[in-house]
Amino acid sequence: MTAEVFLFWFLAIVTVVSALGVLFMPNPIYSAFSLIMTMIGVSALFALLGAYFLAGVQVIVYAGAVLVLFVMVMMLFDLKSEIKAFTKGTLGGVFKIGSVAVLAGLILSAIMVTTQGVAIKFQGQADFGMQPTRLLGNKLFTQYVIIFEILGALLLVVAVGAVALSRSKGGTHARRID
Amino acid sequence: MLAESISEIGLGHFLVLSMILFITGMLGVLLRKNILTVLMSIELMLNAINLSFVAYARSLNQLDGQIIVFFIMTIAAAEAGVGLALVVAVFKRFKEVNIRFFEHLKG
Amino acid sequence: MGGCVPLYAVIFITIFVTLFGALLLFAASKVGKVYKDKVKDETYECGIAVQDKVDTKISIKFYLTAILFIIFDIEIIFMYPWAATYKEFIASGNGLYSLGAMGIFMGVFIFGLWWEIKSKALEWE
Amino acid sequence: MGSDIFEVTVNALKLVTIFLVMVSLVPSLVWLERRGAAFIQDRLGPNRVGPLGLTQLAADAVKFIFKEEFVPAKAIKFMFYGAPVFALLPASLALCALPLGPIINIIPFEAFGQTWGPYIFSIQGYEASLGILFVLAASSLAVYPILMAGWGSGNKYSLFGALRGSSQIISYELAMGLAILGVILIFGTFNLNEMVTAQNGPLSFSAFDYSMTLSFLPNWGIFYQPIGAFLFLAAAFAESNRLPFDLPEGESELVAGFHTEYGGLKMNLFFIGEYGHMIVASALMVIFYFGGYLIPGVSPEQVTQFLSGFIDSQNMTAVLSGLIHLGAFSIKVFIFLWIFIHVRWSLPRFRYDQLMELGWKTMLPWALGNLILTAVIMAAIH
Numbered sequence: 001m002t003a004e005v006f007l008f009w010f011l012a013i014v015t016v017v018s019a020l021g022v023l024f025m026p027n028p029i030y031s032a033f034s035l036i037m038t039m040i041g042v043s044a045l046f047a048l049l050g051a052y053f054l055a056g057v058q059v060i061v062y063a064g065a066v067l068v069l070f071v072m073v074m075m076l077f078d079l080k081s082e083i084k085a086f087t088k089g090t091l092g093g094v095f096k097i098g099s100v101a102v103l104a105g106l107i108l109s110a111i112m113v114t115t116q117g118v119a120i121k122f123q124g125q126a127d128f129g130m131q132p133t134r135l136l137g138n139k140l141f142t143q144y145v146i147i148f149e150i151l152g153a154l155l156l157v158v159a160v161g162a163v164a165l166s167r168s169k170g171g172t173h174a175r176r177i178d
Numbered sequence: 179m180l181a182e183s184i185s186e187i188g189l190g191h192f193l194v195l196s197m198i199l200f201i202t203g204m205l206g207v208l209l210r211k212n213i214l215t216v217l218m219s220i221e222l223m224l225n226a227i228n229l230s231f232v233a234y235a236r237s238l239n240q241l242d243g244q245i246i247v248f249f250i251m252t253i254a255a256a257e258a259g260v261g262l263a264l265v266v267a268v269f270k271r272f273k274e275v276n277i278r279f280f281e282h283l284k285g
Numbered sequence: 286m287g288g289c290v291p292l293y294a295v296i297f298i299t300i301f302v303t304l305f306g307a308l309l310l311f312a313a314s315k316v317g318k319v320y321k322d323k324v325k326d327e328t329y330e331c332g333i334a335v336q337d338k339v340d341t342k343i344s345i346k347f348y349l350t351a352i353l354f355i356i357f358d359i360e361i362i363f364m365y366p367w368a369a370t371y372k373e374f375i376a377s378g379n380g381l382y383s384l385g386a387m388g389i390f391m392g393v394f395i396f397g398l399w400w401e402i403k404s405k406a407l408e409w410e
Numbered sequence: 411m412g413s414d415i416f417e418v419t420v421n422a423l424k425l426v427t428i429f430l431v432m433v434s435l436v437p438s439l440v441w442l443e444r445r446g447a448a449f450i451q452d453r454l455g456p457n458r459v460g461p462l463g464l465t466q467l468a469a470d471a472v473k474f475i476f477k478e479e480f481v482p483a484k485a486i487k488f489m490f491y492g493a494p495v496f497a498l499l500p501a502s503l504a505l506c507a508l509p510l511g512p513i514i515n516i517i518p519f520e521a522f523g524q525t526w527g528p529y530i531f532s533i534q535g536y537e538a539s540l541g542i543l544f545v546l547a548a549s550s551l552a553v554y555p556i557l558m559a560g561w562g563s564g565n566k567y568s569l570f571g572a573l574r575g576s577s578q579i580i581s582y583e584l585a586m587g588l589a590i591l592g593v594i595l596i597f598g599t600f601n602l603n604e605m606v607t608a609q610n611g612p613l614s615f616s617a618f619d620y621s622m623t624l625s626f627l628p629n630w631g632i633f634y635q636p637i638g639a640f641l642f643l644a645a646a647f648a649e650s651n652r653l654p655f656d657l658p659e660g661e662s663e664l665v666a667g668f669h670t671e672y673g674g675l676k677m678n679l680f681f682i683g684e685y686g687h688m689i690v691a692s693a694l695m696v697i698f699y700f701g702g703y704l705i706p707g708v709s710p711e712q713v714t715q716f717l718s719g720f721i722d723s724q725n726m727t728a729v730l731s732g733l734i735h736l737g738a739f740s741i742k743v744f745i746f747l748w749i750f751i752h753v754r755w756s757l758p759r760f761r762y763d764q765l766m767e768l769g770w771k772t773m774l775p776w777a778l779g780n781l782i783l784t785a786v787i788m789a790a791i792h
Binding site: 291294295297298299301302303305306307309310312313314316317318319320327328347350351354357358361362364365368369371372373375380381384387391394395398401402407408409 | 494498
Binding site: 020035038053057108115 | 184185186187188189190191192193194195197198199200201202203204205206208209210212214215217218219221222225228229232233235236241242244245247248249251252253254255256258259260262263264265266267269
């Protein structure tokens with residue numbers, strides 16, 4: 001068992017357990033902390049796959065920014081642990097879980113069929129230095145430059161939208177004419 | 179066969195792991211009542227997709243997959259920003275963050 | 286193999302530090318004497334009787350700051366690969382192209398920042 | 411982790427040592443801070459326990475451990491205890507990724523009837539190839555202990571302190587990220603080791619086929635990024651919650667901020683985290699702008715050559731040279747730590763709106779301007 005194999009199983013267990021934590025924790029704030037753990041685990045998996053830049057970005061963006069916002073919003077709501085964390089309806093629940101199980105089976109069989117003999121070779125394949133990041137930057141600014149600019153515009157729209165939403169004095173009926 | 183699949187890590191392993199995370203996120207979206215948990219589950223699903231993209235990028239030895247992941251992360255962050263701004267606005271109005279709130283939106 | 290050294294080391298130091306803190310806390314909880322007291326267990330509010338049902342009103346500004354942080358953080362993250370490759374672009378004679386591509390992006394960024402400042406979204410009082 | 415037991419042990423010991431040095435630096439820094447404060451305010455400071463009051467450190471440590479264990483009734487136990495433990499993590503993770511000295515090459519040697527080596531050791535916990543990104547990622551996790559403490563204490567002052575603290579940290583992270591971008595632009599790499607080696611030698615500018623060498627100045631980042639260095643330093647103060655940015659603890663408004671309910675060892679762990687951030691920030695400042703472990707005017711090769719005049723063993727020379735550079739690095743870091751302490755006792759605290767205004771409306775535009783200026787100059791002089 002090589003180092004990578006051990007790391008993979010370790011990280012797989014960490015991510016799956018904490019992902020299940022997101023699903024089953026009754027208190028959303030614990031769900032959030034569980035999700036942080038998942039994000040860090042996924043980031044470590046990225047590092048294992050040689051995507052060092054993405055591993056860093058994953059932690060900075062998800063754990064360092066998005067989840068901070070989630071936790072802060074939960075503090076605003078002052079959410080207590082919910083007794084009924086899941087939606088009502090036995091029949092609906094069975095139907096949902098059943099359809100998800102069918103989807104899982106489909107994906108699994110697709111993976112089984114398509115990945116016969118496709119292996120990731122860890123030894124000596126990936127370059128763990130600065131070079132992949134430079135190549136990524138190069139590609140981003142030549143081949144994908146249009147998408148990059150569009151995303152810049154998208155982020156501007158999101159910033160304006162967030163400000164506008166926080167301006168609204170609560171809900172859609174706030175400024176109705178009486 | 180089993181021993182081999184434990185000691186040899188291939189693309190399939192990462193894809194199956196990605197699928198498990200995706201399914202967990204999906205169940206969270208479908209089953210949880212709290213809208214914040216639903217949003218977090220969506221983030222989890224996007225993460226699962228990212229993982230499979232990076233695994234493919236490594237397997238095919240191409241960086242395009244990684245760039246797509248970079249874009250997905252941007253979209254996910256934007257989605258979280260707008261989604262939470264909406265949730266805060268809704269909470270200020272109705273003091274309620276459960277999914278059943280959306281029943282009020284009918285007609 | 287080489288790429289895995291940091292991952293192992295990072296996991297090692299994470300576990301070590303966590304254990305160090307936890308054990309220290311555990312040891313400290315064993316050596317000191319504990320006197321239980323109902324009044325002492327109360328939340329500290331400068332000696333005033335605890336106001337139990339507080340409707341914690343937290344300014345919306347904190348969330349707005351966090352949301353804007355996410356967006357600007359992403360934009361800054363986009364600049365990292367650019368900064369790493371800028372020297373190469375200059376060396377290969379495409380410096381102006383790279384600068385222009387980033388200039389448009391940066392223009393959008395600056396416009397966003399200017400708009401936020403102008404619309405008083407960053408105003409605290 | 412390594413190829414044989416010796417290498418693995420040394421690497422693990424290195425990590426543990428760096429962490430323990432960080433932890434044990436904190437009491438000395440606290441002593442320095444108290445004596446320094448007394449010096450600045452024309453007082454004596456702690457001088458009773460031992461020579462110069464130095465054993466005050468040990469007395470404090472013993473007191474912290476023997477303090478009564480206290481949990482408020484309303485606290486959420488997991489968060490309340492988890493916060494101080496996790497407060498240690500970001501700083502120690504970041505510190506382990508910093509290059510503290512040059513790489514030591516060990517040629518094969520005989521010991522215990524066996525040949526060991528050759529080895530390559532770096533005076534660094536681990537070399538993350540994208541060092542800056544790793545440090546940024548680790549320090550972006552520093553928000554969570556604060557939020558956990560604020561939430562877990564079940565106290566509204568703690569909660570407000572935590573919200574303020576986290577908002578402040580994330581706001582200044584932007585300015586910090588942009589200031590660091592200037593450095594990346596200059597050196598063209600994320601790797602901290604490459605950055606330090608790029609700062610070797612005398613300062614030389616070259617533009618339009620002209621080149622100018624100032625042999626009396628080292629080739630440090632500060633001469634390329636003066637504005638960036640200042641912005642980075644200011645942002646580092648805010649990131650480590652130090653005065654004039656210690657709003658999360660603003661005792662005039664919030665009792666003691668997010669650690670209102672903490673006492674004894676738990677409080678001490680928060681302290682270690684905060685001072686750890688200070689150490690990391692100073693070390694980053696040195697690495698980005700002040701040549702890292704390099705001694706001004708002397709290159710590592712010259713040091714090794716000089717040492718080999720006295721010592722025969724090549725391995726001993728390498729190790730000794732490494733230690734000398736580590737010493738140079740420590741001196742530089744200590745200068746910045748002293749600046750941290752001096753500023754704390756010289757400047758008053760900001761008001762919260764002033765703080766946010768400074769972060770978003772002053773430092774962010776300046777950092778952006780600095781970045782654009784750097785990029786344009788780099789393109790122009792080519």
